Amino acid sequence: MTRDLVHIGCGAGFAGDRKDAGGPVVDTLAKRDGPKYLIFETLAERTLALAQKQKLKNPEKGYSPFLEAYVRPVLQRCLEHKIRIVSNFGAANPMGGARKILEIARELGCRTPRIAVVSGDDLLAVMNEGEIRAHKTIEGLPIGDGIVAANTYIGARPIAEALAGGADIVVVGRTTDPALVLGPLIHEFGWAEDDWDRLAAGTLAGHLLECGAQVTGAYFADPGFKDVPDLAHVGFPVATIGRDGAITVSKAENTGGAVTPASVMEQILYEMHDPSAYLTADVVLDITGVTVTQESENVVAVSGAKGKPRPDTLKTTVSFDGGWLGEAEISYAGPNALARAELARDVIRERCLERGSNAEYRFDIVGLSSTFDGGSAPYPGRPAPAPDGDFRVRAAVSCHSKEVAEDLADEVLSLYCSGPAGGGGFRRNITAQIHTASILVDRDRLAPSVGYCGAEI
């Protein structure tokens, strides 16, 4: 009976999400009957390349730096209540991540968990750089020098296999984000590889959960228009999925936030391009027939997902060296502040251009308009500025050498003593950049596999 419903909660929607979000999700799941899962999504496109760099420095590292912060507070209760954890926090080193979890379990005095490690997403292990470069990129831009990582979105099947092998915890590197949810559903319901509509429903459930609180009122609240109660303690989502693919989305008990048709619709369309063809490794999802209904307070039913056969190719993100980003900022406020900020901007621009550097520069005045501007083209709809307002001059450069980035920041710093009146609050940020490109790889080239550590069954 209860086997016809699976409960899945999400404890993190990106590496950097709240560290205390998983607790209420686990408390809520613990009260449910039937199979229960907790996912953490921690692997944006660039994150894996950063992890790969860490692993090169220290072979024990390379799993998500957030793994411990997410796992430690909930591990004991998950093991007690048979809540299985599925996450891509393995990043560039799933085995290293698994060993870290065993160490945490020992420290907490938990029973030893059985941990599955999914590997086989590393394309560089099966394809040389030359062949990778021979692929056309989806973006149409070339793959640059210095490939750092190339990892393939391998899909839900290896996760289902890991769960069938008795894992309490599944540690994955690169996979499609919805696979963290679809994998458990395939395992529980035995959905066939061509049961496209069910696989589509599971993928939609994953898409709704994978960004954490984005479906429960976060990245949503707009005071006076879309009011969300207690956003400071927004509850992370818990979904219930039926054997037939019926989805209900709710959230952790005793938390803030709101689950409404509006919040759910925004997340359905998040990062969606053609709504009739959302491509994943396991199925092509079609949401054009989806309907969304409020069932009760903070419970929304989602139905109508359709599926089409999965593509023959798998998306792979190739990360490579992207040079340097230099940024620096300084503030001007009060009488005639806009004129002083503009003068500061003009001084930096003039001095940078005098260097004769061919690097790309950008200058913003935050408070006037900035994120809506396009390069040097101002946003045409910007409101008339208050000349006596509070403005922040920002200069940025993208360049090959760290020196050029440092030089720009030093120029902004020099405004303290050599710029317009009343400049304060200087900050700088120099970042090594990683660029990415996407290629489509024949799925037969990857052979994902599952290994185990910790407790035997």
Added chain:
Amino acid sequence: MTIVLETVRLKLHDIAHGRSGDKGNRSNISVIPYSPEAYPLLLEQVTEAKVLELFAHKGASAVKRYELPNLPALNFVIDDALEGGVNSTLNLDLHGKTLSFMLLAMPVEVPLDRVREFTDGRRS
């Protein structure tokens, strides 16, 4: 006798909400009416051409509008809207997460007798 239907100019933000996401140098922005009854007005006024014009200063090259009458909602996919995308843009907002509100700043003409209905679903 001619009947003059009076309209009032509002921001799209008054009658709809939305969310932006990114993939490469493409932005996608959903536009969801607070009242399903406002969907035909969105179809008529929030066109591909107008959205392209709104994003032209960012270098946008093409806009595709997908219609989802079931929800109802519109989904706009805007090519080259992100000044190179998260890879290479010097914009503070690498992902274009703020851009849904640039679209929601678009003016719309709403019949006076429907303003209350179209703004009614807010605060939900």
